[in-house]
Amino acid sequence: MRWNLDRPSGRPASGGSKVLGIGMACALFPVVVGLLVLLAWGLYYGFTRSPTASAGGLLVLCSLSGVARVVLQLRLLRRGVAxxxxxxxxxxxxxxxxxxxxxxxxxxxxxxxxxxxxxxxxxxxxxxxxxxxxxxxxxxxxxxxxxxxxxTRGGLAGLIVFVALFVAATVWYVLWAVGGGRWSP
Missing domain, CATH: 2.40.50 (OB fold (Dihydrolipoamide Acetyltransferase, E2P))
Incomplete structure (x- = not known):
């Protein structure tokens, strides 16, 4: 996407990028809603059945927060003005x-x-x-x-690795909790 910096509003130069942004939002909307439903289910299940599952729901929330931070940073570094x-x-x-x-x-x-x-x-x-x-x-x-x-010293790479490991641990924990506290593949 190219930015038209001559316009005082700072909006994108072409209308096509606006359509692309709307398309991306429409594609991501079901994913975000699904993750929120999964989080709500984890918290509900945890508070009614098992505190272990509620901890899993909170881990999911923290994982989503980390993923959102990485995505926003990468987007800013790729599309932002240097x-x-x-x-x-x-x-x-x-x-x-x-x-x-x-x-x-x-x-x-x-x-x-x-x-x-x-x-x-x-x-x-x-x-x-x-x-x-x-x-x-x-x-x-x-x-x-x-x-x-x-x-410049690998800070963003370190953040990406940390968030990826945290998400993997969260997925394992949620699967472990749903399996009744034992690992059964």
Whole structure:
């Protein structure tokens, strides 16, 4: 999809992409409804029959949330407009762990949207990230508040792997719970 940035509304340049978007929404609607019905069934079954199944329903909800985040990030990185950004601040927060702790770094990146004011977005950082470092920001021209800093050190790949493993574990758990707490293929 190509964006017509000359139009103040920031809408797609051709009407065909609008039809494609409506078609995609129509195709995904039954999937989303089916997943919501499955979630509602899992919670109902869990609260009436087994707390194990309700935990499975909550795992399904968490899995859907992770999948949605990955899909939105990938879509933004593929279809969003890339602009240069500059790191304006790096936050460092200590996280306690079981065997010690570790630092979590977050960068604040300033970028400019054509025809609008400057914006700031939070992004990933490491201990080597410094104020003034250049980076690439991808934003949605229809909603410039939806932006993401391009991750270059495998951050998105790590998120995809984590979500895939979490979804696989959730599917196994739900099948185990439906099978009465024993694995029977």
């Amino acid at each position: 602009v240069p950004g500059v790191v304006t601040r790096v936050d460092r927060k200590w996280m306690d762990g079981e065997v010690g702790g570790y630092w979590v770094y977050t960068s604040h990146v300033r970028f400019s949207v054509p025809g609008s004011e400057e914006r700031t977005v939070k992004g990933p950082a490491t201990e080597h990230t410094r104020v003034g470092d250049p980076c690439t920001v991808h934003y949605d021209p229809r909603r410039p508040s939806r932006a993401a800093v391009r991750e």
